Amino acid sequence: MGEILGLGMTHYPPLAGRDENMSGILRGTLRDPAISAEVKNPANWPPLMQREWGTDQGKAAAAEHRQVLVSGLDTIRSVIDEFRPDFVLIWGDDQYENFTEDIIPPFCILAYERIEAQPWRLKAPGMPGGANIWAEKEDHVSDIRGHKDGAKFLASGLITEGFDVCYAYRPLHLQGIGHAFLNSVAYLDYHRRGWNHAVVCFSINCYGRRVIAFRGGASKFGDTPDPEKLDPPSPSPGRCFDLGAATARVLKDSPYRAALIASSSWSHAFLHDKAWRMYPDIESDRALYAALQSGEYSRWRDTSLASVEASGQQEMLNWFCLAGAMAELKRKPSWTTFIESYVFNSNKCFAIFPP
Numbered sequence: 001m002g003e004i005l006g007l008g009m010t011h012y013p014p015l016a017g018r019d020e021n022m023s024g025i026l027r028g029t030l031r032d033p034a035i036s037a038e039v040k041n042p043a044n045w046p047p048l049m050q051r052e053w054g055t056d057q058g059k060a061a062a063a064e065h066r067q068v069l070v071s072g073l074d075t076i077r078s079v080i081d082e083f084r085p086d087f088v089l090i091w092g093d094d095q096y097e098n099f100t101e102d103i104i105p106p107f108c109i110l111a112y113e114r115i116e117a118q119p120w121r122l123k124a125p126g127m128p129g130g131a132n133i134w135a136e137k138e139d140h141v142s143d144i145r146g147h148k149d150g151a152k153f154l155a156s157g158l159i160t161e162g163f164d165v166c167y168a169y170r171p172l173h174l175q176g177i178g179h180a181f182l183n184s185v186a187y188l189d190y191h192r193r194g195w196n197h198a199v200v201c202f203s204i205n206c207y208g209r210r211v212i213a214f215r216g217g218a219s220k221f222g223d224t225p226d227p228e229k230l231d232p233p234s235p236s237p238g239r240c241f242d243l244g245a246a247t248a249r250v251l252k253d254s255p256y257r258a259a260l261i262a263s264s265s266w267s268h269a270f271l272h273d274k275a276w277r278m279y280p281d282i283e284s285d286r287a288l289y290a291a292l293q294s295g296e297y298s299r300w301r302d303t304s305l306a307s308v309e310a311s312g313q314q315e316m317l318n319w320f321c322l323a324g325a326m327a328e329l330k331r332k333p334s335w336t337t338f339i340e341s342y343v344f345n346s347n348k349c350f351a352i353f354p355p
């Protein structure tokens with residue numbers, strides 16, 4: 001009989017950089033000529049946004065943001081250590097990193113034996129320029145244990161029950177793994193005391209229509225192509241939810257102790273056209289957060305892809321997988337926290353669903 005621990009966290013790239021660069025995504029948006037001066041004028045921003053921006057373009061607020069995020073990460077890490085998993089499964093997005101023009105799988109289990117990556121050589125979207133917060137050199141290597149047997153068990157179980165997922169034994173276009181996975185491990189070991197848990201990366205095509213068209217990243221407002229020039233869509237929130245539920249069923253009947261992690265921030269400013277890409281969709285995130293806290297999973301299951309895209313919540317498809325898994329196990333979270341931010345590109349959430 002397997003044991004499952006459910007967790008949610010962020011892999012927010014600017015956390016790997018320095019405080020003075022944390023508002024860099026917004027600063028890029030402020031240079032977009034297609035956005036009016038009125039929208040860009042801090043005097044017209046929501047009050048919390050003005051407060052975060054302050055007189056130092058968010059540097060002081062960045063230190064506070066870092067502190068809450070690191071505290072959330074520490075909590076998640078201690079729960080993982082206590083659980084002693086055979087492997088940690090991470091649902092994460094691939095932002096035109098391992099998967100590009102030659103194939104975009106909706107779902108792919110990276111059944112790697114071992115992961116060797118040089119995080120500071122990979123120029124993943126959103127990763128801060130300049131020095132990283134740990135002052136690690138460009139040739140720094142992250143060496144992470146995979147769990148090929150567990151990954152194969154899961155792929156076999158999902159395919160057998162009618163969920164035809166892809167799997168891979170080695171990377172395609174990337175030496176190592178994408179930022180969603182790499183940052184997750186780097187942040188769970190924020191204090192650099194070591195990370196010994198085996199990791200199974202479960203890649204979700206969150207960026208869908210923008211994965212190749214926008215290379216899974218930010219774009220200028222004026223560069224938005226006609227809808228027909230975009231890529232085919234990502235899997236729907238409901239499909240991700242069902243994948244999570246199927247994952248829980250397969251792992252429940254496995255010999256493994258598995259920690260299932262949804263890794264992503266929530267609504268992203270640079271994907272949220274309704275607010276001129278200036279800040280995330282706070283209202284829409286709040287509604288999903290309330291439903292997560294109360295275990296009202298039908299609210300998650302019934303969310304449309306159109307609404308996810310309109311709210312810049314593409315990366316939350318990772319969380320739809322987790323919600324489906326927890327719904328299947330009839331679990332409610334024992335602890336959650338929701339961190340709102342206007343200036344730092346996204347809202348963040350942490351959650352624990354104990355076995």
Ligand SMILES: [Fe+2]
Nearest residue numbers: 093095180315
């Ligand atoms: Fe991401």
